[in-house]
Amino acid sequence: MSSMKTLYTLCAALALVGAPLSCASSRDPNGDLDSGVQVQRDAAVVIDGAVAGDSGQPLDAAVATPDAMADAAVVGPCPGTAAAVINEVNTNIPNGRDLVELRVTAAGLLTGMRLVNGNASSTLVNIPAICAAAGDLVVLHLSPIGSNGNSIASETTSKTQYPMATSTANHDSAWDVNQDVTATGIAFTDTVLLLRRADTTLMDVAILSNVDGTSSATYISAVESAQAASGWLPASCATTQCQDVAADFSTVSDLVTGTSIQRTGATDTNMKTDWTVKAQTWGAAN
Ligand SMILES: [Ca+2]
Numbered sequence: 579m580s581s582m583k584t585l586y587t588l589c590a591a592l593a594l595v596g597a598p599l600s601c602a603s604s605r606d607p608n609g610d611l612d613s614g615v616q617v618q619r620d621a622a623v624v625i626d627g628a629v630a631g632d633s634g635q636p637l638d639a640a641v642a643t644p645d646a647m648a649d650a651a652v653v654g655p656c657p658g659t660a661a662a663v664i665n666e667v668n669t670n671i672p673n674g675r676d677l678v679e680l681r682v683t684a685a686g687l688l689t690g691m692r693l694v695n696g697n698a699s700s701t702l703v704n705i706p707a708i709c710a711a712a713g714d715l716v717v718l719h720l721s722p723i724g725s726n727g728n729s730i731a732s733e734t735t736s737k738t739q740y741p742m743a744t745s746t747a748n749h750d751s752a753w754d755v756n757q758d759v760t761a762t763g764i765a766f767t768d769t770v771l772l773l774r775r776a777d778t779t780l781m782d783v784a785i786l787s788n789v790d791g792t793s794s795a796t797y798i799s800a801v802e803s804a805q806a807a808s809g810w811l812p813a814s815c816a817t818t819q820c821q822d823v824a825a826d827f828s829t830v831s832d833l834v835t836g837t838s839i840q841r842t843g844a845t846d847t848n849m850k851t852d853w854t855v856k857a858q859t860w861g862a863a864n
Pocket residue numbers: 733736737738739740741748749750751752753754
């Protein structure tokens with residue numbers, strides 16, 4: 579291929595993918611591709627290897643690349659592999675409007691993380707595409723409705739995307755995420771909460787009990803599964819009801835503004851001693 583033909587092919591390909599056209603000689607005074615290039619434009623279904631550097635590469639593939647780059651430019655980079663822990667819980671709020679706060683322990687994109695009800699192995703909330711920094715808090719709102727002050731959607735662009743001024747259930751100091759599956763709260767009883775990564779591997783566990791002397795078979799099974807997965811200690815229960823290994827949250831309030839069960843510090847030892855019931859700190863450090 580002659581160098582001029584190569585230039586025409588390059589210019590035609592650039593025009594087709596919408597790239598800024600610096601090939602002044604390829605346009606006539608009206609700004610249209612001249613006939614010489616038009617032939618190449620029609621013929622160049624496959625970009626010439628000398629131009630594309632990938633002999634035989636379909637033009638569609640070349641078109642897709644700038645689109646993907648444009649999308650990446652809009653979203654922006656979000657480096658790191660995110661990690662988080664369950665940080666605060668209240669499953670005693672009426673009408674299933676329970677709250678769970680996550681604390682991000684490693685920065686990155688939270689997409690695909692999910693809160694799971696271990697008793698039922700059911701997903702409660704899928705975390706959306708939040709680019710989080712280490713230390714960020716994410717408040718998960720179960721059974722969200724507008725009349726309760728919930729925002730119309732989850733926050734993904736900033737912690738104040740749906741500010742408290744207009745969405746009174748939200749927190750301007752945290753990412754507010756609405757339950758995205760069928761609205762359902764978490765029964766205020768013995769509960770195993772799991773935080774899973776996008777690939778479903780286990781990231782964190784909270785084992786909570788009302789310590790009323792009895793536990794369901796599904797709860798005991800969920801506790802034992804978490805222990806077997808090295809998510810909780812001790813690694814086995816000393817009593818048949820598994821109350822002995824659980825954090826006691828029997829006294830939490832039934833008010834959003836009341837008490838909740840919270841981690842006491844930054845260190846995660848996977849034990850009930852990480853947790854205590856105290857005045858709520860939704861969207862704020864415990
Ligand atoms: Ca917020």
